[in-house]
Amino acid sequence: MGIGHGTTGVSIQNQIEVYHPYPTYTNETVYLHHHSYTIGLVLHELGHWIQWKWLGNDEIAAMLLGQRLLNESWANYVGWELCRAYYKSLGWREQFQDPTENVWDEIETPTPIGISYEARQNWQKTDRRKENGLYSPLFVDLRDGFNQRLNIGGDVYPDDVVNDLDYLIINELGKIANWPHFKQELRKYLSESDYNTFIADFDWWQAHH
Numbered sequence: 529m530g531i532g533h534g535t536t537g538v539s540i541q542n543q544i545e546v547y548h549p550y551p552t553y554t555n556e557t558v559y560l561h562h563h564s565y566t567i568g569l570v571l572h573e574l575g576h577w578i579q580w581k582w583l584g585n586d587e588i589a590a591m592l593l594g595q596r597l598l599n600e601s602w603a604n605y606v607g608w609e610l611c612r613a614y615y616k617s618l619g620w621r622e623q624f625q626d627p628t629e630n631v632w633d634e635i636e637t638p639t640p641i642g643i644s645y646e647a648r649q650n651w652q653k654t655d656r657r658k659e660n661g662l663y664s665p666l667f668v669d670l671r672d673g674f675n676q677r678l679n680i681g682g683d684v685y686p687d688d689v690v691n692d693l694d695y696l697i698i699n700e701l702g703k704i705a706n707w708p709h710f711k712q713e714l715r716k717y718l719s720e721s722d723y724n725t726f727i728a729d730f731d732w733w734q735a736h737h
């Protein structure tokens with residue numbers, strides 16, 4: 529359940545464990561608002577912990593077998609949202625930089641610039657590696673104002689037509705461990721057109737992996 533580049537962590541009941549095999553990165557300033565790997569990782573794992581508190585052992589265990597898109601995308605969202613809140617509180621000004629700066633290249637070397645790492649703005653529905661695709665912007669895209677399809681361009685990017693869905697609704701969606709149920713609930717809050725456009729790429733991914 530870690531966030532990559534060899535930095536990994538796991539949220540287990542009452543504890544979060546963080547593993548960092550690349551000490552040269554430890555003091556780097558990278559990713560969302562230039563926060564460190566470790567902060568981002570802990571906040572991501574905190575997201576897993578929240579979901580575990582909501583769902584309990586059995587449902588989380590079942591979720592990890594076939595619904596990890598929901599699981600990891602939720603953790604990304606929590607990490608992203610908490611990082612935004614934290615850095616805004618310090619007076620940082622939020623701005624979109626080039627989201628393509630946050631690509632994972634062929635050897636998975638991180639590009640240490642930009643605010644959109646946990647937001648996964650460079651996520652593509654055709655992501656070749658299943659593991660990468662699990663970390664989608666599904667929940668982030670329900671709140672942020674950045675449409676990857678328009679701003680990066682290309683059919684492989686989500687057409688993010690939804691912004692600013694209420695936090696309370698997103699929290700309810702985060703308690704759902706099943707993809708068909710998730711879609712059913714999301715549909716209640718979006719117009720048919722917005723729903724169909726928004727869900728298409730995530731649905732495609734879920735169906736092809």
Ligand SMILES: [Zn+2]
Nearest residue numbers: 529530600603
């Ligand atoms: Zn995770």
